[in-house]
Amino acid sequence: MQIQCSYMAQVKTRAGCGSETVDIPDDSTVQDLIHTIAKAHGAALCTILLDDQNQLRKHILIFLGDEQIRWNDNTVLCNNATITIMSPIAGG
């Protein structure tokens, strides 16, 4: 299935794009998706998203559509879902 992924802030910089379509197997979860994205974009993105246990860093925000979702809920995704991944910003 295809997931529409959108990136904000330093995640966007490190992914090198603001959005992309990511192909993952049917019934994949948000954790599967983020591991796929982190692997595809290499170390620069992977280190900002995941800790050394391969878990999402606590300050990374994930939204399914307009709703915040939690990593530990490991939401199952549907085809054409829109996921936004965002790293913290403090520019003032």
Add this chain to the structure above:
Amino acid sequence: MLTDHERERYEWQMWVPGHGEAGQEKLKKASVLVSRCGGVGSVVAYELAAAGVGTLILAHGGNVKPSDLNRQLLMTHDHLGKPRIESVTRRLKELNPFLNIISVESNITEDNVAELVSQADIVIDCAPLFNERFLMNREVVRQNKILIENAMFDCDAQLTTIIPGNTPCLSCIYPEDPGAWTREFPVFGAVSGTIACMAAMEAIKAISGFGKLLTNRLQLCDLRDMQFRTMHIQRNPDCAICGSHTA
């Protein structure tokens, strides 16, 4: 009561439905803390000064540098090398000499945060470092004040209004210090100024009492591709700062 000059000065904004003279009197009585007064905070302070917020508490340390001048609109070329807070105060007084400005030549620290927040009705967080942002967040939760949280990076910006006990606080959103954030970041003044005007509008609405505040929602602005999205965010029941706080 407004003076005759104030009625004339604020006439056009008193035409805004829901605001009026009663709202303008509330702005005159209000006290807002803005820290710091950089790319975001300069524009926040300028808009609040223009709108007639009676007391501005402004905290910003250091001297004006050339690299401030692309975005920190209260800093001027002729003030290079001199204290930023002097430039800020002078520019605001030029615009509105009737303001009460409490200027602090320091950024937010553990030593000054409780006192500065206690003097304000509302805090607008414009700091470039998470440790200052977390200090203001902790203190508004302790003192039960509104915090308007706005920030930018590159062409992205975000905004949310925090009401302790009713909305996520900054530590609900970011439960740990984001290690990857650095003090220097890519910025156009037009991006920091955009989110600053939106933050100033949240403060004006919160004080005057009209409109709908951006609570439990995170406004995301992407000025590179001109996309604006409003996301729903959640309190963290285990939050170390506000987890036990009830409204």
